[in-house]
Amino acid sequence: MTMSIVHRATGIALYSGTLLLAWWLIACAAGPAAYANVQAFTGSWIGRLIVFGYTWALMHHLLSGVRHFVWDLGYGFKTADREWLTWAALIGGIVLTVLLWVIAYSMGVAR
Amino acid sequence: MSGDNAHGAQKSSMRTPIGKVRKLGPAGSGTSDFWRQRITGVAMTLLILPTIVVIMMLLGRNQAAAAQILGSPLISLIMILFIIASAIHMKIGMQVVIEDYVQNEKLKLVTVMANNFFSIAVALAAIFAIFKMASGV
Numbered sequence: 001m002t003m004s005i006v007h008r009a010t011g012i013a014l015y016s017g018t019l020l021l022a023w024w025l026i027a028c029a030a031g032p033a034a035y036a037n038v039q040a041f042t043g044s045w046i047g048r049l050i051v052f053g054y055t056w057a058l059m060h061h062l063l064s065g066v067r068h069f070v071w072d073l074g075y076g077f078k079t080a081d082r083e084w085l086t087w088a089a090l091i092g093g094i095v096l097t098v099l100l101w102v103i104a105y106s107m108g109v110a111r
Numbered sequence: 112m113s114g115d116n117a118h119g120a121q122k123s124s125m126r127t128p129i130g131k132v133r134k135l136g137p138a139g140s141g142t143s144d145f146w147r148q149r150i151t152g153v154a155m156t157l158l159i160l161p162t163i164v165v166i167m168m169l170l171g172r173n174q175a176a177a178a179q180i181l182g183s184p185l186i187s188l189i190m191i192l193f194i195i196a197s198a199i200h201m202k203i204g205m206q207v208v209i210e211d212y213v214q215n216e217k218l219k220l221v222t223v224m225a226n227n228f229f230s231i232a233v234a235l236a237a238i239f240a241i242f243k244m245a246s247g248v
Contacts (some may be wrong), residue, residue: 008208015201018233025240028177035174062159065152108171
């Protein structure tokens, strides 16, 4: 039950986060100076925290959304199934987020 | 929005009261948004892996290299598809949240409209940036 509001909260977070995505794309299209501003922001601790949070929100919302598809198709309504799906989305979201950032750092985002 | 005036409720009608309101819901547009939310959700589930690969390709690169990658045809297409799906998805999602929590009818009208403006503006800004990089100007 609690996870329903988390799905909603991550959705709202992702909604606001599209501003960051649009800023990044526009800056990339605009030129080096604008892009440097984005990189300075995403490189700062607060910027990095926001992007990390955005990654988690996206991964959790994705898995939580897949859980809703399972329910839409009429499966997973037993108590044990519901519990399993919820934990899978919760733990899976965290695991995927950490995994993506390990890959990102290994590819040189930290520079 | 309000379901009472939608789809031509006539004064004398053979339709039962429940028949007049059935499928309209708080959005007044029936189940079309529900279905569209599923389509865009499935689309993004399919597109998330290519999108993550694209973003990973851009990490640690300078503006010129990033713009060149984002401007290549296949990558532009992946990004545009993801942006369109997410814009529709987030517009519907936020509208559901508004309809659930905003009780005042006029405030609901204004916030739903602002939600439309925001979603369309953000999506168009992002798509325009992609177009610009794809055309290389």
